[in-house]
Amino acid sequence: MAAKTVKRYRSLLFIEYVLRKNYDQVIEIYNEFASKYAHIVNLGAHILEKENIHFPMELKMMQVHYELALIRTTKKLCNIPTLKSFIYREMNAEHTQKAAILKIHLVEALRVSKEYDHAIDLERKLLCLPNLVEIEPFETAASLFISYLERYRVEKHQSPQSASKANNYSLVKRVFDIIPVEYKRTFNDDNLKQDFFLALAQWSFLCHKLGDEQHALDYVQRAIIWVEFIARAKWKFRDHCFTCRQKSNTSSKLQLVCRDCRASCYCGIDHQRESWMKNEVQGTRLGHKVFCPVLKVFRIWMEAEENGDEEREAKMERRFKRECIAFLAYGLGLKDKCFEAKDFAS
Numbered sequence: 001m002a003a004k005t006v007k008r009y010r011s012l013l014f015i016e017y018v019l020r021k022n023y024d025q026v027i028e029i030y031n032e033f034a035s036k037y038a039h040i041v042n043l044g045a046h047i048l049e050k051e052n053i054h055f056p057m058e059l060k061m062m063q064v065h066y067e068l069a070l071i072r073t074t075k076k077l078c079n080i081p082t083l084k085s086f087i088y089r090e091m092n093a094e095h096t097q098k099a100a101i102l103k104i105h106l107v108e109a110l111r112v113s114k115e116y117d118h119a120i121d122l123e124r125k126l127l128c129l130p131n132l133v134e135i136e137p138f139e140t141a142a143s144l145f146i147s148y149l150e151r152y153r154v155e156k157h158q159s160p161q162s163a164s165k166a167n168n169y170s171l172v173k174r175v176f177d178i179i180p181v182e183y184k185r186t187f188n189d190d191n192l193k194q195d196f197f198l199a200l201a202q203w204s205f206l207c208h209k210l211g212d213e214q215h216a217l218d219y220v221q222r223a224i225i226w227v228e229f230i231a232r233a234k235w236k237f238r239d240h241c242f243t244c245r246q247k248s249n250t251s252s253k254l255q256l257v258c259r260d261c262r263a264s265c266y267c268g269i270d271h272q273r274e275s276w277m278k279n280e281v282q283g284t285r286l287g288h289k290v291f292c293p294v295l296k297v298f299r300i301w302m303e304a305e306e307n308g309d310e311e312r313e314a315k316m317e318r319r320f321k322r323e324c325i326a327f328l329a330y331g332l333g334l335k336d337k338c339f340e341a342k343d344f345a346s
């Protein structure tokens with residue numbers, strides 16, 4: 001009985017936190033659960049044998065999402081050390097997968113709260129774990145890189161002079177070492193992984209200054225491939241809301257489509273606004289505003305391909321590549337708070 005109740009509330013919290021991003025609602029639902037079922041909250045571990053083996057973890061997941069919602073809405077940060085050690089412990093134990101998802105959520109919440117040092121500390125520790133699941137070392141490295149970049153952007157914005165070239169150079173060298181150069185990964189269309197490909201594109205573009213001419217060509221080329229991958233994934237899921245990733249009902253008149261690129265749609269005005277200046281979902285400061293031109297050219301390119309217009313197709317492919325470089329060089333998408341590739345020249 002208790003397990004069923006927990007499962008029901010657990011999925012309610014999941015929908016509100018992960019899908020709808022409605023953090024106030026998460027807090028409300030959890031408070032309702034905690035007051036109605038105080039005995040369950042207090043006796044979690046005790047019911048383990050009688051009920052479901054995953055029960056304590058489910059309960060813990062609920063509490064963690066509640067804590068994360070508090071961080072996002074009230075910027076209440078006192079529970080960060082507890083959350084960090086919980087996730088670190090679980091990543092080292094049997095609940096690796098679930099802990100990995102919670103880790104992603106915690107890191108996002110920390111970035112949104114500009115608690116970059118906490119995010120970096122957690123990710124660095126996790127990178128040292130010996131038993132990470134196959135994909136995890138890459139994702140943790142990419143995520144760590146995003147945290148470094150976000151911290152850098154904020155620091156530079158607060159005090160542009162302090163970001164010396166030597167510091168920038170050491171940042172790039174550091175991230176150059178984190179992400180394995182020969183990382184081989186089968187491309188897949190998993191819509192949720194776009195932020196990692198964005199990290200790779202930025203990493204590759206930043207590192208293009210670290211070698212000779214051939215190195216530069218290779219790394220810029222690689223960066224373009226990653227951006228193209230993101231554009232393809234977004235194009236493939238263009239009937240899903242860009243913010244919450246829920247599938248839109250194409251017959252619905254309420255569906256909002258970006259006027260410029262006509263390739264991104266939203267379930268509502270709130271989600272369109274949310275993705276314009278920054279992508280709060282991934283806790284990064286890169287919004288649709290800067291990606292929109294890339295997507296627009298990509299759409300025209302895809303339409304030419306569909307119509308079998310080869311000349312136009314080739315022309316659009318070239319234009320797309322130029323647009324990718326502009327996107328990467330334009331402070332990696334941050335017009336006035338950003339760094340540029342030249343900041344990183346040695």
Ligand SMILES: [Zn+2]
Pocket residue numbers: 241242243244245246266267268271
């Ligand atoms: Zn949405």
Ligand SMILES: [Zn+2]
Pocket residue numbers: 258259260261262263264288291292293295
């Ligand atoms: Zn657009």
